[in-house]
Structures are given as C-alpha cells and as structure tokens.
Amino acid sequence: MARAALLSRFYRPLFALSLAAMLVSEPAWAGAVKEIRIAVPDIGAGTTPSGAGVMDVLHEQKLFEKEFEKDGIKIRWDYFKGAGPAINEALANGQEDFAYLGDLAAIVGKANGLDTRLLSATQRDIKLYLAVQPGSGITSLETLKGKRVAIFRGTATQLSFVSALASKGFKESDFKVINLDYNAANAALAAKQIDATWSGAGVFALKARGLADVPVSTADLGGAGSVQTVLVGSGAFVDQHPELVARLLKAQQPAVTWLRNEANKQAYIDLVSRLAGYPSVIFASDAADQSFASGFDPRLDASFVSNLQRSADQALQAKLIRKAVDVKTWAEPRFLDAALQSTDNAPQASR
Structure with missing residues (x-):
C-alpha cells in the first residue's frame, strides 16, 4: 500500500499536467493564428528582459516580427523569471507555442508527458x-x-x-x-x-x-557540466501549422548567422549587457575563449543529439526524471534542415 500511495502521489501531477494540456489544446488552435507565443527564461537583473544567445538577437532585430507582420500575426515574447519549470507549466496549459530552454527543462517537460518537438539547437557547451x-x-x-x-x-x-x-x-x-x-x-x-x-x-x-x-x-x-540549449515547439502547433514553423525557423537563421560571425562578438556582448543589466566585463570574461561559430551551431546533428541524450540519461540516473527520453525520436529537424538549405553560408543540414 505504501508503494502504491507513493506512485500515486508521483504520477497524479504528471497525469493532471498531461490532461490539462489535452483539454486546452483544441480551443487553443481553433481558427487562424493571430499570435505566436514564445517563452524565454529571463536572466536579466534590470528592468529589461534578456534571454541571451539567439533570443536577444532575434528580439533586438525583430526578425520574427518582420517575417509575420504581412500576415497580421503578432509575436508575443514571454520572459519567465521562473525559468524552465515555469515555462513547462505554461506549455502544459497551452499558453505558449514555442520555448527556448536549457537542456534539463526541455528534458523534464518531455519526460513528464509534454508533447513538444525538438526543433533546433540554440547553443552548445555553455560554461557554468x-x-x-x-x-x-x-x-x-x-x-x-x-x-x-x-x-x-x-x-x-x-x-x-x-x-x-x-x-x-x-x-x-x-x-x-x-x-x-x-x-x-x-x-x-x-x-x-x-x-x-x-x-x-x-x-x-x-x-x-x-x-x-x-x-x-x-x-x-573537461567540459563536464556544460549546458546545451534548444528551441522546442508545441506538438499541437507544429502539427497544425507546419508552414508557420518552417517560416519561423527560416527567420531565425539570419540571427544565427550574425551570431556565428566572430566579428560580431563584441557587439553581442554589448547587446546582452545592455538588456540583462550586467557589466559587459561579465560576458566578455565568459566569451573570451569561446568560438561563436561552433557554439551557436543550430544543427540537430549527431554530436548535439548524442550530448543531449547523455544529459537525458544522466537526468534519469540522478532521478531528476522518472521516464527515459529518446532524443532521436524527439528531434524533428526537417524545418531547420529546410531553413539551412535555403540560407547562404549555412552549415550543412542535420542529417
């Protein structure tokens, strides 16, 4: 009985989370899309939000807004001080369409039954x-x-x-x-x-x-503990609006290309420093010996998938999740691959 009660306490919130997601999914996607909602963990210490990485470049250059304004579709950026746990709750409640997440938060959401699709790498080997x-x-x-x-x-x-x-x-x-x-x-x-x-x-x-x-x-x-970050999409949105997902991934690519140009490293440091409210020396120290060309490679290639699978396995071993995650079946690189193939000077597609 004690074991049954323990299992009940553990699985009840997971079932409720999955049930909530199913209940909101139908009305959330009914009709034409008027708004695309994007969740970002907020690292900012000041009055302006910042997610760092490609998110700050996208937001600053308004690349998504420019892509979808002709259709009358608004882009809503939601920044969460509660980071991954709060974003997963919002995804479960049908309140977000896409999320930029660190590896563990994305893995936890998937393991707990969230129907997300792994659409893009956003940064590799982040130092802590x-x-x-x-x-x-x-x-x-x-x-x-x-x-x-x-x-x-x-x-x-x-x-x-x-x-x-x-x-x-x-x-x-x-x-x-x-x-x-x-x-x-x-x-x-x-x-x-x-x-x-x-x-x-x-x-x-x-x-x-x-x-x-x-x-x-x-x-x-030796790199132990380095972090990967990803872009995930709600499964309902991806299935019902694949053309919008394709356009979003294509619109992301100019920001990625800008980031991977080492000549823009100082401009990036200044941007994140201004938005996050930290002195630029912080990000300069962190970025000094980093290759932006490799660090911001968006591909879901074998190396990235392998590292993310290692993280998922370690999360399971450490009992941070209770269900295994198969990264290969989670990954849906077709939108990114199409974006890369249509972009000049882009790396080869994930496969």
Whole structure:
C-alpha cells in the first residue's frame, strides 16, 4: 500500500499536467493564428528582459516580427523569471507555442508527458561556474564537499551541477544544496548566507565587486557540466501549422548567422549587457575563449543529439526524471534542415 500511495502521489501531477494540456489544446488552435507565443527564461537583473544567445538577437532585430507582420500575426515574447519549470507549466496549459530552454527543462517537460518537438539547437557547451566566498579556502569541488551551495533546481543548472559532481565521483547528497534562483543565489553569496553557488556568467558581477571568487568552471572539468540549449515547439502547433514553423525557423537563421560571425562578438556582448543589466566585463570574461561559430551551431546533428541524450540519461540516473527520453525520436529537424538549405553560408543540414 505504501508503494502504491507513493506512485500515486508521483504520477497524479504528471497525469493532471498531461490532461490539462489535452483539454486546452483544441480551443487553443481553433481558427487562424493571430499570435505566436514564445517563452524565454529571463536572466536579466534590470528592468529589461534578456534571454541571451539567439533570443536577444532575434528580439533586438525583430526578425520574427518582420517575417509575420504581412500576415497580421503578432509575436508575443514571454520572459519567465521562473525559468524552465515555469515555462513547462505554461506549455502544459497551452499558453505558449514555442520555448527556448536549457537542456534539463526541455528534458523534464518531455519526460513528464509534454508533447513538444525538438526543433533546433540554440547553443552548445555553455560554461557554468562555481562562485565562492572570497578567502573561503574553497578552490575545487573536493574542498566544496559538505558546504552550503545554491543551485536553481529544475533548470539546466541543476543537471550541470550533477554532471560536474559525477566527473569527480560526487553526488548532490555530498553537499548542502539550497534551491535559489540566480539573483537570489548571488544575493545570498554576497551576504555570506551560503558558501557557494553553481551558476552562469552572472557570478562575474560579484567577482568584479570583490564579493566572490570563481575557482572552477565546466571548462576546468573537461567540459563536464556544460549546458546545451534548444528551441522546442508545441506538438499541437507544429502539427497544425507546419508552414508557420518552417517560416519561423527560416527567420531565425539570419540571427544565427550574425551570431556565428566572430566579428560580431563584441557587439553581442554589448547587446546582452545592455538588456540583462550586467557589466559587459561579465560576458566578455565568459566569451573570451569561446568560438561563436561552433557554439551557436543550430544543427540537430549527431554530436548535439548524442550530448543531449547523455544529459537525458544522466537526468534519469540522478532521478531528476522518472521516464527515459529518446532524443532521436524527439528531434524533428526537417524545418531547420529546410531553413539551412535555403540560407547562404549555412552549415550543412542535420542529417
């Protein structure tokens, strides 16, 4: 009986989530499309939202708006401070058509029954960092063991931390893990309420003010814990409006091409810095040794699919999900492949 009750408690929310998605799917897609809704995790620290990467370039250059304005279709950008978990809830409730997500959030949604289609890679091998109190003596994951460390659960950051720890033979239970979003974690570290946080480039803002040291990155771990990001589409939207999906992927490509031009690296750093409200030195430090040409490769090629499958398998092993995800069957590269084939100087299609 105890086992049955446990299973019931676990599967009941998943069933409710899937049922909610089915109930809203029919009216959500009835009639002509008047609006395309796009969800983005908000990394901004100021008054303007930012998702970084291709999302900020798309938003700034209004490429989607220009593509669909002749049809009277509006583009609605929804930025979520709650990141992946909040976006998955919105997808389940039929409130979004597309979402730019980190690997874990996309995987969790798929494993929990969300009907999404994996449409494009958006960034590869994103570095994450360990930020610690200055003078703490924490210089490695080994010396972090047993300390208070903040991560944003349910996001790519959590899977990154799990992967980084596994590379050194550790697991989450070896540490005092506290669930905080990125801004709250930075504030807690600055106030010396925690010993460390595992996070993105935003921790360099603390370092610049002398409030943190950054002794470890995923690059120092041979890439263990690096993050991938993706574009997913609602299955209902993809099935009922494939022509709009094709146009959206094609309209995304000029932003990708601009990003992959190394001559635009400083312009990109300035753009994200302005939108996110962080000093440009933060993103300059993060991007200094990165190849944008490879990092922003959009293809769902064998390498990307393999890395994403590895992330899905690790999420299952770490019990972050309860159901396996087959990335190959999840991926739907036909729209991106068509966009790449029609774009000059684009990489070869995914297959």
